[in-house]
Amino acid sequence: MADKTLTLTLAKVIVAAAWADGQMSPEEQACLKDLTFQLATGAAHDDPISGAEWARLEMYVDAPVNAAERQRLVADLQAALQQDADRQLALAALETMVRADGDVTQAETAVLDEVRQALHAAQLGGLGRLRALVGGALQRRMRAVAAAPNRETEFDDYVRNKVYYAVRQRLAADAEVPDAALRRLSLAGGLMAHVAHVDGRIAAAEQAAIVAALQRDWSLSAAAAALVAEVALAEVSKALDYYRMTREFFQQTDAEERRRFLDVLFAVAAADGAVSEAETAVIHRIARSLGLRQSHFRQAAQRSLGA
Missing domain, CATH: 1.10.3680.10 (TerB-like)
Known part of the structure; x- marks a missing residue:
């Protein structure tokens, strides 16, 4: 799969994981946009996303992702991870997102290791591990932007x-x-x-x-x-x-x-x-x-x- 297509697919799966419980506050949505934007633009390839592609990705953040769509997205990502280079790219993008706002906890590091093993085996399974990673990254992102005084x-x-x-x-x-x-x-x-x-x-x-x-x-x-x-x-x-x-x-x-x-x-x-x-x-x-x-x-x- 082309690098950009892979990172966009991964970003959509990340969004689906964040929406797993069907609820997200406006602040969480804004922070999720920060994280997915950095994931989509920060991958190491020379085919950057366009404004239109980012707008389509934003659509996933703005509304809950239903179960059927989550399954389809996971299947798409699973199919995209057949080459070692694809798995390495996906893992690098995930690590960049997770570490965006500081050091991760030991528990998150353990989950990231599990995700790394799942990626190398091309066996993602459900969204449980990814949801745990996204949840921690979202909390750090929200803390990073919450210091402004309430005026x-x-x-x-x-x-x-x-x-x-x-x-x-x-x-x-x-x-x-x-x-x-x-x-x-x-x-x-x-x-x-x-x-x-x-x-x-x-x-x-x-x-x-x-x-x-x-x-x-x-x-x-x-x-x-x-x-x-x-x-x-x-x-x-x-x-x-x-x-x-x-x-x-x-x-x-x-x-x-x-x-x-x-x-x-x-x-x-x-x-x-x-x-x-x-x-x-x-x-x-x-x-x-x-x-x-x-x-x-x-x-x-x-x-x-x-x-």
Whole structure:
């Protein structure tokens, strides 16, 4: 089976396992989307999912998966695991998902070992083991995004995008930036700040590069761009949720915008003189999280060197 088809099938089985008891809160659904998005985009292959494919996968998260559909999905996955390379890919994707928000418990490690053995034997059986893994991963994901203060109607905005929340509070009376555009550029600012923070300090040139990119690519005034950059750089050093940020940015941009955004990230990294190995690694991670091909990353890296 093609790599992408396999990871999408695995993601649907993960969703089916999460829906096994027929109930899931909105918070759990949002966290499950984070996990399945990272699973679907993080697999080690060069055929990233499209926006339409992600939208179809979201449909599974948004409504309960009935017993008949669960059985069909498990059968599809079972059939897809005949080659050792397929089993290795599935296992790597599962381990990435399970460890997304920190260390797993000894009990979960034992379950992961059982799943590993089942995958190698191509005998998945029921969803009991997978449900246990998904349950633990969901709980860690929910804890990771639950630190935001409850500000009544602002709570959802804060959880979904901390940069957006802070910028909106300070630009509340500024009609220059429509709400939808503010959310998107705040996501971009957060990811740029993520790159700028790699070496533990923010050079003035890096902050200036973020401001310039926001002015150029999002048509902001100098004052508004400076504010977005300031808030983004402050928030990313606190508790910016990387998984939620990349998923939201993927959903609010098209493939061409995401490809161009790699050039912006490399420009921020190079602003203080050179792109370090650590910065390159972070940009590579973001590229994969945004569903971009390895070739897109290489081309952007070469352009940053003037090649």
